[in-house]
Amino acid sequence: EVAGKHADVYALWGETYEQVRDIVKQVRAEAAKHGRTVRFSLSLRPILAETEEKAWARADSILERAKSLAQASGFERREPPNEGSKRLLEAAAKGSRLDKRLWTGIAGLLGAKGN
Structure with missing residues (x-):
């Protein structure tokens, strides 16, 4: 409204x-x-590579690196206060690869913080 x-x-x-x-x-x-x-x-935020297969592999690599960094820094995921982040988490809960090429890996890991 x-x-x-x-x-x-x-x-x-x-x-x-x-x-x-x-x-x-x-x-x-x-x-x-x-x-x-x-x-x-x-x-x-597109993840680009020479082929779609390589782009998905790159996404997986980014997620693994983000997991390591989050763990090393003591990051604690919290529930977001805003509706946009809540919608992202709702989508991420359905899987990290949605629709044709929507990747929700980082949103799911970090609680859709800042994205």
Whole structure:
């Protein structure tokens, strides 16, 4: 409701196709009630390599390194206070590879902190 009434741009993180579709639909409907149009920004962090297989291997390597760093630093995952992070964790709970190429490994590990 707030986004439809006040936002010029609604920012989304790398969420599933279904999550993005539902949020965009909801925000557009709320904006229409106020005679407004809201634009959208989707933030993704692609992992690139020469082939898709190598990109997935790189993602796995990044996750293993992140696990080591988190453990070495004493990182404690906490439940996030914001809805965007909660949606990311909801997606990550379904697996680390979703839709066609959505990877949720880091979000799941770190509690969607800062992403």
